[in-house]
Amino acid sequence: MPNRSTDMLFQLIKSLEKGEKRNFKLYVKRNASGEDLKIVQLFDALDKMKDYDEGQLLQKNPGIKKQQLSNIKAHLYRELLSSLRLIQQADNIDMYAHEQLDFARILYNKGLYLQSLKLLEKLKETAATQQQHAYQLLAIQFEKKIESMHITRSMENRAEALSAESDAVHQQLYLTGKLSNLALELYSWYIQNGHARDKRDVHAVKVFFESNLPACNAAQLGFYEKLYLYQSYCWYGFILQDLLMYYRYTQKWVSLFEENEYMKRIETGQYIRGMHNLLGAQFNLNNFEKFNEYLTRFEAFATSTLGNINDNVRIQTFVYLNTARINKHFLEGTFTEGLLLVPEIIQHLEEYRLHLDRHRTLVFYYKIACLYFGSGDNEQAIDYLNKIINWKVDLRTDLQCYARLLHLIAHYELGNDSLLEYLIKSVYRFMAKMKNLSTVEEEIFKFIRKSFSLSPQKLLPAFKSLKEKLEQLEGHPLESRSFMYLDIIGWLESKIEGVPVQEVRRKKFLQGRKTPASLKHKNNSVYKTNNDAQ
Structure with a gap:
């Protein structure tokens, strides 16, 4: 992954569209001075650079002295913002x-x-x-x-009226502040830790949620109070792996915008995130019909005027729409077909690299690795998993853990015995350190260790035995997170039946399409990488 530039001016210039660059030049020329000519020179130089390099910048522009650079950059930054301010949407x-x-x-x-x-x-x-x-x-x-x-x-009575107005608005802002704080802190907990890992996590999250949820009458709440209330319950349910609660409140989140259409333009980003989380909830519950319905809506939004109103909206739409498209291939068991999405995704990740945070990039790497693994290309899966593993561990420790576990399984599939002994110890230590070892992972490690000494005749019964043990753990609240990151049952079935993972998934999908709706929510996990919630 290339180094990201941290120069704010360079990032701003690279975010400009052709019309915005042209407007800036016209804006500066209206009041041109000697210093303005230098900021135009600096603007052109930075615009031509692919990556910010101050030494190269000064070398190619001798008219700009090193001691002047800081002031000229500050002046250019202010002038760019001023020019952009003049052409922003009037209805903002x-x-x-x-x-x-x-x-x-x-x-x-x-x-x-x-x-x-x-x-x-x-x-x-x-x-x-x-x-x-x-x-x-x-x-x-x-x-x-x-x-x-x-x-x-x-x-008349101006003082009394203003005081009453002020009190009413203060109360609304107080409640909005409390609810938005709760939603943000729960989201932050999830980004740092993923799902609740044990009873201690469950207790801590429940206590925090219940002690910070303000008393309120939902029927009397305004738009923002409802939005943050629904988000709070959304993250709360997701952290505790209560997928029905997660689904219920993501649905409320999106419905809130459908009931207040004008807010889609004001809070476009929140609407996009709501759609993303609703799609994620339907994905986790294998609700394929509803998933497809909302994916079609989201794709229509992506081509609409509102879906392209600015760079921020376009980037968010790219991230969440392609996440949903990959998830659709996971649901359908069409992993090889899903790989056709990869070149365009990688191209956009490079294009948006100055704007995307690492979290979202890591999520894409993991999902792409799962596509390759499911299609049987373990070497490519390992390449993408290495991109995650080699990244500094400062967020999403759960994603780091399961990337390492899938990396271990991919090497097992390739028969890299010389590496496996080291990897088993390394991954086990890492997951233990991150408090990410559940009974499911313990059983997987035990099996891989034992498999070295098993004859081919005994290997198949061992796979069946492991599958039976794990199936008994699938419904356990604190074990289900493992199945949401890895379709470990699907992998075991592929080994037992001697077919690729995607054939197992495809078969389950086609069978599920014939299953009565009342039975469709039974846990039937596919790479449901919990990193989908944002």
């Missing part, structure tokens, strides 16, 4: 609200108090309609300041 509520507050301040400074109040009143109405309570409060605070310093006589 955040920018509109800031602009109206600026206008109100200008009118106030001119002594035009009534005009300022009129503008603030309009801003309050818009902010309330679009659930932007923070801006509503800023407008109220400004109104209170004007009324306390000047006799405007704008209306």
Whole structure:
């Protein structure tokens, strides 16, 4: 993986579209000066670079001295943001609200108090309609300041009305803050640890959730309070592997946007994440019909105007849509067909490398490795697993653990006996250190160790015996996480039947399509990498 540039100016320039670059040049030329000519020179130089290299930059641009570079870069950064500010969407509520507050301040400074109040009143109405309570409060605070310093006589009982408005908005913001804090901290716990690993984890998460969930009447909540409440329950259920709770609240999350269509434009990223998690929940429950229905909706969104409104939305859509597309191949057992997605995904990972966080990149590597493993290409699977294993362990320790376990199994499949003894010890130590060893993993390690001394005639009964043991553990809450990362049962069946893993998965999928709907939620895991939840 190439090193990521940490230079903020370089990242900003690389994120610009052609029209934005052209607008910047026109913006600078309006008030050109000697320093402006230098920022244009620096802009052009950085625009041509593939990776940021300060030494190369100074060498190729002798007109820019090293001691000047820091100031010129700071000036260019400010001018770029100013030029972008002028061409951003007029219907962006955040920018509109800031602009109206600026206008109100200008009118106030001119002594035009009534005009300022009129503008603030309009801003309050818009902010309330679009659930932007923070801006509503800023407008109220400004109104209170004007009324306390000047006799405007704008209306009777003005003080009482403003106080009541202020109290109501403060209460909404307080509840929103509490719920958003809870959702964020649960999500952070998941990113660091994955699922609850033992009873201690379960107890700690339950205590944290119950002690931080504020008392509230769901029927009286506004959009944001409901959104963060649903997210809190979503992460809570997912951490505890309560997949029905996870499904129920991801459905509420998406339905909230369907009931408030205008919020899709205001909170597009939250809508995308909701769709992603709902697809993940349906995937985990093998709800293929609903999964396909929402995947079709998501693909339609990806080609819509809203789905391409800015880089952030396009990147999020790329990540979550391709995650769902890979998951569809896992569900259907069409691993080889799924590999056709890989070149385009890798191309976009490189294109977006300055914007994507490592977590999402690691998730793609793991999923791609699972596609290769399921299709029987263990060498390619190992290549992608090495990309995860060789990354510094600072998040998603669960993903690191199961990447190592799948890496071990892939080497076992290749018959790399000289490596296996070392890998067994190494992976076992790592998973123990990360507190990621459950009974399922213990049984797998025992089997692989024992298999070295088994004759070919005894190997098949050993596979069957391991499969029977693991099937008894599938429904256990603290063991199910292992089956969600690895289709270990599918692998064992492939060894017993002497066919590739994808044939086992395909057969199960086709049988499942004939199964009554009431039986379809029975756990039938496929590489359900819990890293899907974001």
